[in-house]
Amino acid sequence: MNPSTSDISGPSGPNRRTLLRYGSVAGLGALASAAPFLRPEGAAAAAVGGPEPTAPELKLTKFRDSLRIPPVLRPREHGDHDELTVRMRTADVTVHSQMPAVRMWTYEGVFPGPTIRTVSGRPLRIVWENRLTGNMPVEAVDFGSATGRSPDPLTNYPGTSGTQVVPGVADLAPWAAVHLHGMLTGGGNDGWMENLIGPGEVQLSAYPNKQAATTLWYHDHTHHVSRFSVYAGLAGMFLSRNEEEDALGLPDGARDVPLILCDRNFGVDGSGNPTGRLVHKVEMIGPRRLMRAHAAPYTLVNGVVWPYLEVRPRWYRFRIVNAANSRIYRLMLLADGRPVPGALRVIGTDQGLIDKPLAVEGALNLSPGERADVLVDFGAFRGRALKLVNTLEGLTPGASDKLEDLLEPDVMQFRVADRRPSDRFSLPKTLSPTFERLSxxxxxxxxxxxxxxxxxxxxxxxxxxxxxxxxxxxxxxxxxxxxxxxxxxxxxxxxxxxxxxxxxxxxxxxxxxxxxxxxxxxxxxxxxxxxxxxxxxxxxxxxxxxxxxxxxxxxxxxxxxxxxxxxxxxxxxxxxxxxxxxxxxxxxxxxxxxxxxxxxxxxxxxxxxxxxxxxxxxxxxxxxxxxxxxxxxxxxxxxxxxxxxxxxxxxxxxxxxx
CATH class of the missing domain: 2.60.40.420 (Cupredoxins -  blue copper proteins)
Known part of the structure; x- marks a missing residue:
């Protein structure tokens, strides 16, 4: 079983179901290394927005690099089921144009891994092949004070100054166990965290794929060390579609955008500039050394630090996954620094479409592992720049809070082209007629x-x-x-x-x-x-x-x-x-x-x-x-x-x- 083609955008048109099943044979490596930042197909030339500075200690410029769209893998039909091979590889990944590439453990050489697109109802067999090399590419450190929490913890900043090394992490060998999170499959195919595969070995998993069209994600589940292996880059998105969803005419192709959110920290050189070495840093509080939830200062979307996305004044669909280790994202869309009530309209949750669109009036709160399928209409914002920000309850959206590890609240920027809206899409009143809300x-x-x-x-x-x-x-x-x-x-x-x-x-x-x-x-x-x-x-x-x-x-x-x-x-x-x-x-x-x-x-x-x-x-x-x-x-x-x-x-x- 070989990986199929990698496409930058999903198919559209009358042959969508056929295209979802097939792809011409092509390798992912060339695509991943061809350009570190790829512009989504159909994106318009931006007329507004631009790079912005962040906190001086973080060094990197916000909104300098465009959002990268993960390549797409489509399985091949093989009789009554579909087949796919996905390889784990050690790779150097560019996450920001102002810092060196980051050594990571990846799926198919990219971070996040390729988006696997399937047709719901078609059984799927995946060969997860471990070709990882080297030891864990993460430097694990901690810090703390016997007197309690710091008002400005070191987790707000890059580097390892003032910390101590967590023993045993640097020598971890590349064992792996892949969990397709949210797939309803038997225990033998679920990625049991103690059934590990080493380099040169494979995990064979059969997925019934008998569930609603939905947004899932896959990640490493190695027992005891998943906090390091996922942090090292072993995560990607899985999408399935069906006729019920296709009939809605939802935004497709370049307007169906995955957003995989996570936070990361990096080592620094003598000048304080990020070196590209992944650093997992946590605060240990008081004499008992109680671990605070992990937090890091750099927000990555699709593997890019604080990216921008050029959009047209039309409806867009965003599949949002919180792939962070521990951070909860409270997301708001800001225009001219003010929240836009109802801008995010939820159409789906972890396991598929809901019955009708629901507007988010406050923040969209996603904890680690949760997904949300949302629609956004940029039609009213032509020629303007908007921000997606992470905020805290009681905090002015867009403001920072060092105590709560929110030195930089911005997540990404949207640059809306200054052209006349031309969108035939209208928000459906009914999404999934088969969904039933329980009481x-x-x-x-x-x-x-x-x-x-x-x-x-x-x-x-x-x-x-x-x-x-x-x-x-x-x-x-x-x-x-x-x-x-x-x-x-x-x-x-x-x-x-x-x-x-x-x-x-x-x-x-x-x-x-x-x-x-x-x-x-x-x-x-x-x-x-x-x-x-x-x-x-x-x-x-x-x-x-x-x-x-x-x-x-x-x-x-x-x-x-x-x-x-x-x-x-x-x-x-x-x-x-x-x-x-x-x-x-x-x-x-x-x-x-x-x-x-x-x-x-x-x-x-x-x-x-x-x-x-x-x-x-x-x-x-x-x-x-x-x-x-x-x-x-x-x-x-x-x-x-x-x-x-x-x-x-x-x-x-x-x-x-x-």
Missing amino acids: RHDVPHDAVSRWVVVVGPGSGNVPELWEMEEVEATGLTFPAGGVVQVRDAGGTVRTLRRTAMSYEDGAAFTAARGGVEIWNYLNLAASPHPMHIHLSHFQVLSRESYDITGFDRATRGSAKPVAFEAALPLEAHELGEKDVIRVGTAGRIAPNATLGELVTVAVRFPVVGRGVHHCHMLEHEQHMMRPLVVSPAGHSGAGGHAGAGGHAGAGGHAHMGH
């Missing part, structure tokens, strides 16, 4: 209910993920370690006892294929956590705030029940089918916060096998990950034997989503 009444009354509680750092000085079981309170003394009481909106008090915490602990949650379960994520920690469930997809039923003053942090149990405070609205990108959900505020982190969050989701399990559920902050994967098993319905009770602990049995069944 609690749609979930079977006998559906299994799970509880997952997120708490702050414990004896291991890292945040913890607790799997819980509901028990009777009789005979218990409060507070008790690992026991949490919850008073819901109706006044009912539930007593939850921890059953597992570390990856190696005991029996796993075991669900039934085709079943529907309710998962309750309760966050008792200061930080938000994006929760991801493999082998499944889900809809968010509710988000609620809870008074968590009853949780005793010393004993790590409830002195009194944590109690319902208020129902919170769901955001536009949370109203469709998903596989990642943020649990906790997307605003500023308050270490002594009195409010936590309960997010409830209805989960469907269409495939079988052994997978995991975990926090998608990559720095948390090692200690906030638990196994998950999905079995064929009825298998656990066959022969009269009870299943493993936490088994769901047959579970409830319901029609969900697409």
